[in-house]
Amino acid sequence: MELLGNLWGELWAVLTTLFAAAPYVIGYILIILLMMVIWSGVKRLVTPKSDYGSLKTVTFGDESAVTSNTAASVVSIVLIFVFWGAFTGSKLLPGFLHAPGPFVGDGSFEYTITTPAGDSDTATVSVVVHPTGEEVDAPEVTEGDGIAKNDAVAIPVYRSELLRVDNNDEMGRDEETFITAVDGVAIAPGGSVDVAFGRVAMSDKGTLNIIPATGVQMEPIWLPSPEAVWSRLGEIATVGYRNSTLAEHLGYSLFRVIVGFFLGALVGIPLGYAMGLSNWFRGWFDPIVEFMRPVPPLALIPLVIIWAGIGEVGKIILLFLAALWIMAIAARSGVSGVRISKVHAAYSLGASKWQIMRHVIIPNSLPEIFTGARVAMGVCWGTVVAAELVAAEKGAGMMIMVASKFQSTDIVLMGIILIGIIGFSIDMLMRQAEKWLVPWKGKG
Amino acid sequence: MSGLQIDRLSMRFDLPNGSSVQALKDVSLDLKAGELLSVLGPSGCGKTTLLNIVAGFLAPTEGQIILNGHKVTGPAAERGMVFQQGALFEWMSVRENVGFGPSMKGMPKAEKAEIVDHLLDVVGLQDFKEKAVYELSGGMQQRVALARCLANEPDVILMDEPLGALDALTREKMQGLVLKLWKETGKTIILITHSVEEALLLGERLLVMAPRPGRIHTEYRLPFAEMGVGKDLREVKKHPKFGEVREEILGMIWDMEEEIMGRTEDA
Numbered sequence: 278m279e280l281l282g283n284l285w286g287e288l289w290a291v292l293t294t295l296f297a298a299a300p301y302v303i304g305y306i307l308i309i310l311l312m313m314v315i316w317s318g319v320k321r322l323v324t325p326k327s328d329y330g331s332l333k334t335v336t337f338g339d340e341s342a343v344t345s346n347t348a349a350s351v352v353s354i355v356l357i358f359v360f361w362g363a364f365t366g367s368k369l370l371p372g373f374l375h376a377p378g379p380f381v382g383d384g385s386f387e388y389t390i391t392t393p394a395g396d397s398d399t400a401t402v403s404v405v406v407h408p409t410g411e412e413v414d415a416p417e418v419t420e421g422d423g424i425a426k427n428d429a430v431a432i433p434v435y436r437s438e439l440l441r442v443d444n445n446d447e448m449g450r451d452e453e454t455f456i457t458a459v460d461g462v463a464i465a466p467g468g469s470v471d472v473a474f475g476r477v478a479m480s481d482k483g484t485l486n487i488i489p490a491t492g493v494q495m496e497p498i499w500l501p502s503p504e505a506v507w508s509r510l511g512e513i514a515t516v517g518y519r520n521s522t523l524a525e526h527l528g529y530s531l532f533r534v535i536v537g538f539f540l541g542a543l544v545g546i547p548l549g550y551a552m553g554l555s556n557w558f559r560g561w562f563d564p565i566v567e568f569m570r571p572v573p574p575l576a577l578i579p580l581v582i583i584w585a586g587i588g589e590v591g592k593i594i595l596l597f598l599a600a601l602w603i604m605a606i607a608a609r610s611g612v613s614g615v616r617i618s619k620v621h622a623a624y625s626l627g628a629s630k631w632q633i634m635r636h637v638i639i640p641n642s643l644p645e646i647f648t649g650a651r652v653a654m655g656v657c658w659g660t661v662v663a664a665e666l667v668a669a670e671k672g673a674g675m676m677i678m679v680a681s682k683f684q685s686t687d688i689v690l691m692g693i694i695l696i697g698i699i700g701f702s703i704d705m706l707m708r709q710a711e712k713w714l715v716p717w718k719g720k721g
Numbered sequence: 722m723s724g725l726q727i728d729r730l731s732m733r734f735d736l737p738n739g740s741s742v743q744a745l746k747d748v749s750l751d752l753k754a755g756e757l758l759s760v761l762g763p764s765g766c767g768k769t770t771l772l773n774i775v776a777g778f779l780a781p782t783e784g785q786i787i788l789n790g791h792k793v794t795g796p797a798a799e800r801g802m803v804f805q806q807g808a809l810f811e812w813m814s815v816r817e818n819v820g821f822g823p824s825m826k827g828m829p830k831a832e833k834a835e836i837v838d839h840l841l842d843v844v845g846l847q848d849f850k851e852k853a854v855y856e857l858s859g860g861m862q863q864r865v866a867l868a869r870c871l872a873n874e875p876d877v878i879l880m881d882e883p884l885g886a887l888d889a890l891t892r893e894k895m896q897g898l899v900l901k902l903w904k905e906t907g908k909t910i911i912l913i914t915h916s917v918e919e920a921l922l923l924g925e926r927l928l929v930m931a932p933r934p935g936r937i938h939t940e941y942r943l944p945f946a947e948m949g950v951g952k953d954l955r956e957v958k959k960h961p962k963f964g965e966v967r968e969e970i971l972g973m974i975w976d977m978e979e980e981i982m983g984r985t986e987d988a
Contacts, residue, residue, distance in 0.1 A: 619809075
């Protein structure tokens with residue numbers, strides 16, 4: 278029962294987060310829909326269509342009438358970068374597209390103190406908000422007349438500062454003299470007042486907390502701007518990170534994937550053929566393969582680390598296992614999928630068993646094997662990154678894991694983008710290879 | 722001893738549920754070299770089983786097949802087979818498909834090319850030589866299958882409903898082609914079909930089989946195949962005797978189907 282209660286609490290937390298995000302998601306969708314309306318109007322004007330598809334009156338539900346709209350894809354990608362730029366204050370975007378940024382520059386506010394006798398006086402606090410990492414001193418100010426004296430403070434952007442403005446006043450807390458107003462607006466402990474550059478709040482003990490406006494942009498340590506990620510890419514490509522250049526990190530990851538995949542295919546394909554051609558082999562390996570297939574390769578990482586350590590051997594064993602079962606199953610179903618009439622035809626044309634294997638069974642199974650290879654490459658790429666996250670000396674996963682420990686969000690983002698691009702390229706290459714090498718796929 | 726002897730063939734096998742099936746019972750037939758035999762019958766009469774036994778893909782439980790004096794024990798190049806469809810190798814071009822048999826024998830390239838060219842001429846696919854087979858229409862694919870079978874110079878050609886999946890017009894053209902090839906090559910041909918008309922047109926001899934157990938019901942010797950060679954097959958169909966035999970066979974198969982239905986209802 279307690280468990281159910283806890284789970285319900287967790288679920289509620291998830292739901293409230295989702296609800297909080299909903300307005301932004303809806304805004305995004307509305308922008309896309311607006312683009313769609315604009316684009317369809319533009320297209321009607323620019324290219325009057327006259328192909329067969331344009332004559333279809335039934336398009337909703339007609340699968341063949343639905344193709345990926347290139348314009349929508351371009352909008353999709355551009356929009357991601359525009360949002361990224363807008364919320365990081367990117368210099369690649371014109372200023373009017375920026376989301377409101379944090380306050381940077383000079384500001385000031387006045388505070389009023391009241392003595393137990395009922396006298397009050399006002400002083401000015403000058404505030405300088407400066408970019409993070411710069412050493413800026415508080416401006417020099419004259420103390421001014423009266424019991425309240427002027428103050429000055431320098432605050433790094435996105436930070437706030439607790440300032441005991443009454444420290445230099447002639448009468449302070451010890452004399453029962455308290456701050457009663459900021460910029461003429463009454464304030465009490467726990468309250469706050471909006472000022473020109475942000476907000477001034479008062480702590481429970483009566484100290485002013487100066488909070489310059491942060492805007493709605495992301496701080497670089499959470500989300501760096503696109504150009505920052507780009508320049509970090511250049512730096513890591515040339516200088517390197519953790520004693521290895523970017524090419525070395527990615528090269529090691531790719532090397533592991535390729536070696537692991539080829540070893541897996543080298544063993545898995547003949548194994549699959551044997552399983553597809555012999556009862557005994559099928560019975561022998563079915564329990565092993567059927568058990569190992571649903572075990573995610575990631576679950577093997579701890580065991581592989583215990584047995585083989587965190588070096589190349591362990592990684593390659595892991596990827597070998599990831600590819601092995603997929604390739605074995607693909608080859609097995611490739612062999613099982615051969616039409617008996619093809620085999621019969623080949624026998625009655627005088628082919629021997631070996632010739633049937635070479636000229637009928639293998640070519641007939643190649644499309645399945647290619648599909649399996651595509652899946653296996655994808656799984657291997659995912660597995661190698663995960664394995665490197667856990668423990669590695671070099672590699673794309675290790676790079677982003679270490680970077681995350683130092684809050685180097687730019688490296689983490691760059692790594693994720695590169696991992697995505699490489700995974701996508703691998704899949705594209707496999708598809709091309711499939712088109713060249715097995716053009717008869719799906720034509721049997 | 723030339724020709725094909727089907728000698729008291731019986732075929733019986735157990736089903737997983739313990740009952741057994743008598744697919745064929747005591748089927749005997751003597752086929753002389755160069756004869757054209759068509760086999761008709763309701764589904765379940767064992768005609769495909771018979772063909773598979775002749776091809777050597779199945780072993781009979783009793784009886785034997787003798788071809789040119791020796792016993793058939795397995796598939797071999799002397800008995801070529803043409804399937805309904807999907808038996809072409811889609812990873813090979815039309816030329817490679819037709820040349821498959823000669824390639825398996827290790828025939829020299831020039832000799833093989835000559836045979837392939839000749840057969841593609843015969844079936845009218847010379848222009849499609851380098852095409853992939855999946856780029857061809859169904860009728861063209863069956864012509865490739867015929868040519869592939871002929872390229873191997875078999876003594877007997879076994880056809881398992883080779884024209885079953887074709888549209889009516891293409892089918893008629895292909896029937897003409899089968900007759901032409903039969904006459905020109907002088908091969909022994911066994912053709913299984915569902916169509917009574919096709920069986921009449923393409924059968925010098927016609928076998929009507931009956932089901933449960935699969936057996937020979939009636940045998941005909943017909944003049945239509947000889948009449949149809951090189952002629953318009955529609956003319957042959959107008960022959961008074963053609964209609965007469967057709968009605969007789971249809972009635973026969975109708976009765977068998979009725980009997981099966983009746984028996985199923987009883988059970």
